[in-house]
Amino acid sequence: MATREHAQSILEQLAGPTATLRDDQWSAIEALVVQRRQALVVQRTGWGKSAVYFIAAKLLRSAGLGPTVIVSPLLALMRNQVAAAERAGVRAATINSGNVTEWDAIHQQVADGGLDVLLVSPERLNNPDFRDNVLPALASDAGLVVVDEAHCVSDWGHDFRPDYRRIRTLISELGSNIPVLATTATANDRVVTDVAAQLGVGGRDTLVLRGGLDRESLRLSVVKAGNPAQRSAWLAAQLDSLPGSGIIYTLTVAQANDVAALLAEQGHKVAAYTGSTDTTEREQLESDLLGNRVKALVETSALGMGFDKPDLGFVVHLGAPSSPIAYYQQVGRAGRATDSAEVILLPGTEDQDVWRYFASVAFPSETLVRSVLHALDTDRPQSTPALESQVDLNRSRLEMVLKVLDVDGAVRRVKGGWVATGEPWTYDEERYRALDAARRREQQAMLDYQNTDGCRMAFLRGQLDDPELAPGDRCGRCDNCTGARYQGAVDEATLAATVERLQRPGVEVAPRKQWPTGLAALGLEWSGRITDGAAPGRAIGRLTDLGWGARLRKLLAEPDREVPDDIVQAAIAVLKAWNWSTRPVAVIGLDSQTHPLLISSTVQRLAQVGRLADLGTLRYRPDRRPVTAANSAYRVAALNGSWECPDLDVHGPVLLVDDMTDTGWTLTMAARQLRRAGVPEVLPLVLASTS
Structure with missing residues (x-):
């Protein structure tokens, strides 16, 4: 039977000969190893939560039980933990996005019993191959399952990670004698309650160890x-x-x-x-x-x-x-x-x-979520890029929606993409409103x-x-x-x-190089590399810049007016530092609903200072489609043919002036139209970039 003395000796291998096992550390280890119970440990950073699960893993392995599975959220954390495990003679490996080439070998080590500890990122739990071929064996043979940084499970915590909510499914499939440990340092009462509910940890037989959070240093x-x-x-x-x-x-x-x-x-x-x-x-x-x-x-x-x-x-x-x-x-x-x-x-x-920005890109409306469900079949898998052309969500938000729907049982990830399960699904409006209210508090x-x-x-x-x-x-x-x-x-x-350093203007605006996938579904036959778009451009600064950000945000938030002198001087400084191969010969502005005077006056001032031909403004067509989409394919489709552009008799590069760029597709599509009208090269110059 595992003893405190044995646990103490392993701790000394982990942390050095002067380390002493805390009473609560031993209580948790004893509950997991001897009593095979569940435990929820909420203790301050530096208390020694990782020592609990590494010592427990070593003791369980010594007793002939299976490997410990640790669900861990970050690569830096995993690397630290593998190094710590090795110091105590614990054979550990990690499966995450940073070591894709090692996955097959690690899977084989699991099958051969060559590992004591396997650290898995929560995102990996729903990889079809891992979920169907590796996870069942772990769920039946594991000696211990650990959920590290367990506050990520909670909708009330500081992060919304649907992959973490999937852990409850893993725990529900464990054998009745496999202990579970959840650990965190950052959880208030609300988060502790929600973690217990999400993981199924917190019943009568769960040991809860919750200590003080003062950090004396x-x-x-x-x-x-x-x-x-x-x-x-x-x-x-x-x-x-x-x-x-x-x-x-x-x-x-x-x-x-x-x-x-x-x-x-x-x-x-x-x-x-x-x-x-x-x-x-x-x-x-x-x-x-x-x-x-x-x-x-x-x-x-x-x-x-x-x-x-x-x-x-x-x-x-x-x-x-x-x-x-x-x-x-x-x-x-x-x-x-x-x-x-x-x-x-x-x-x-x-x-x-x-x-406010990060709150604005939280879980989308029910209408958008329903559009994802309607786009999926129950038998024909669709990849995330293929789905992008059918719903108005960008890649990251679409992936978040799919993961939440997967956790809720409405969709399933399979080889080749995603399928609908056909199970009924309800949009939890109350939960998302409560989450938003909690964030504001x-x-x-x-x-x-x-x-x-x-x-x-x-x-x-x-x-x-x-x-x-x-x-x-x-x-x-x-x-x-x-x-x-x-x-x-x-x-x-x-x-x-x-x-002086922060006010030095000029950041590169990288051009779009590849067409988004799924354009064929929207009636456009473009794919692969973009050959007739914009050249690399420049912005005076980013909206998030420490130097230019505040001025640019203020400028774009104000009512439309002629371009201020400091913005003109910054644009001139950017142009002077721009080492183009051929000097531009003309300048044209992009039509704007919010800042037409700002853009037209910028074009006029740059034309005067640089002795460039003033081509005026590239006007929107009266019947153009409004561009409201966040999804790249939808934006391209809406922007296609949006401008009235007569043939232009120019014999050199043209500066294309706009107030702001975010996705880059407006500049790309406008440059493409200018190229088709006879402009040999389009050099975007924008006042502000969002990234």
Whole structure:
């Protein structure tokens, strides 16, 4: 029988000879290994939740039982966990999007009994081959099933991941004697209740271990340093004074790249780490942070959850996450094995714009969801790209809808795509309204955190319903408790250098290179590579830029007016830096319903300054179709033939001016029409890009 002494010895292999098994850790291990019960462990970051399941896995394997299956959400977390398992002599492997070439070999290791632990991404659970050929054997033979970061299961948590909801199906198919462990650090009462319901974990025989969430090493501060340029300058000035190495969070990928470039130009060893970073590069960046070869990684939420660097010295947020739950989870990366770590929030008024954007692309309306169901057959699979041509949803939202419908039993993923099951399905309007209301409450709580004059750690613990929080508790470490505050001002030289860098206009606008799939279903016979579209273009800046973003957002939100001088000067600077092979000979504007004067005046000013032929405006046809679609195929179909374009007698490239680009299809289709009218090359120049 497994003993506490045996568990202690495995812990020492995992964490070193000075590690001591906590009483609650042993209680969880004993419940799983000896009593074969279910357990729900809600404990603060750094408490040792991963030690519970690795020790349990080793003990169960020693007793001749099957491998432990860990459902884990992020690649960085998986890599950390595999390394930790190896230290304790646990044979572990992972199946995720980053190691596709290894899947077959790992499946064979599972079949041969050569693994102690298999880490699986939740998305992998519904891969048809894995679901039908690998998962049944695991469900019948597993020694233990672990759901890590289990708050992702909950609709009330800080993330909506339909793949996580599918885990309940896996658990329902387990043998009655296979224990289940769910772990998380970021869950309030509402989330704990929902996780228990979603997973079927929480009945009479479930051990619930819920501890206090105070983090004694964290010093929480809020610094109101002004606009994006001022906050970036503050960070550049303060970064070297922060302890050790750390993480700088931003709200968007564009901001992460911009901040990393800004700090690197000023001599700081930093790098951007986002969801678009290549897998191999991610591994190297993680290694650099672990080895203190960089001062910081500037990232979105791609790294944070579960990344284990015990001596991480600081976490800085340039912009606030939309909920205290998300914020607590992210700052929990710092100070896990240090006496003190700095946690600094630099909020901005534009944060709420980002929150509203992400809320706007949440689960779509019932009409759109029903259109997906109507497009599916019960026997003929259709791929996601094929479905795109039949419904007005872009790829990411369509995939989310399909996953939710799959979890709800209305569709099924099979080889070749998706099929309808024919089962009745009800749009859960009440649930989605409640989710939206919960998000708004959490956003307000995040604003309240910024403005409170009380203890900041106590505020976060209260938002997470910490059972050990007593009335009047104060951490004694945060800026409000100690009165020791960072000053938000920066010296003029640092601010000037930062402003100059951020206000340097010009970002590339990559052209669309491939036609979207499914155009034939809409009566268009185009496919493959686009040969008559736009050349690579330029934008003055992104709407999310730290330097130009605020000015561009303000310009586009204002009533239509003539182009301001600073925008003209920025456009001229962009044109001067544009190393085209042949100088443009003319300029033309794109018709606009919202900013016709802005565009026409921009065309006139650029024509005068650059001595270019002024071709006026490419006008919309009176009978054109309105472009309301988010889906690429639908947008192309609506834009096809939208403009009145007489033959143009020009003998060189033409600048095509527009106010904003998002998907790139308007520029592509307008350029195509200009090319057909005799323009040899079209160079898009837009005021703002959304990405």
